[in-house]
Amino acid sequence: MLLEHHAPVDAKDDTFETTPLSWALYAWSGGREHWAGDGYYEIVEQLLRAGARVDDEWLKQDGHASPLAKRIDEDARMRAILAKTR
Numbered sequence: 615m616l617l618e619h620h621a622p623v624d625a626k627d628d629t630f631e632t633t634p635l636s637w638a639l640y641a642w643s644g645g646r647e648h649w650a651g652d653g654y655y656e657i658v659e660q661l662l663r664a665g666a667r668v669d670d671e672w673l674k675q676d677g678h679a680s681p682l683a684k685r686i687d688e689d690a691r692m693r694a695i696l697a698k699t700r
Contacts, residue, residue, distance in 0.1 A: 623664045635666040643685040
């Protein structure tokens with residue numbers, strides 16, 4: 615609904631200064647057992663189509679990779695979705 619009404623897709627929340635895409639990836643990375651199915655993939659794709667920006671740190675694979683970057687690296691489907699924006 616927010617995207618349909620052209621809400622700013624990269625707006626950051628006041629508490630954590632985090633975007634909707636970041637929240638979706640955070641939930642996907644640790645919340646798959648809470649929401650079965652492909653919902654997170656679809657949400658991430660919708661946000662990207664609406665212009666959400668991917669933070670390079672989410673994809674960084676080096677000695678300092680974040681847990682999220684490691685999780686993305688392990689999931690070919692999410693890697694492919696995020697790679698479409700590159």
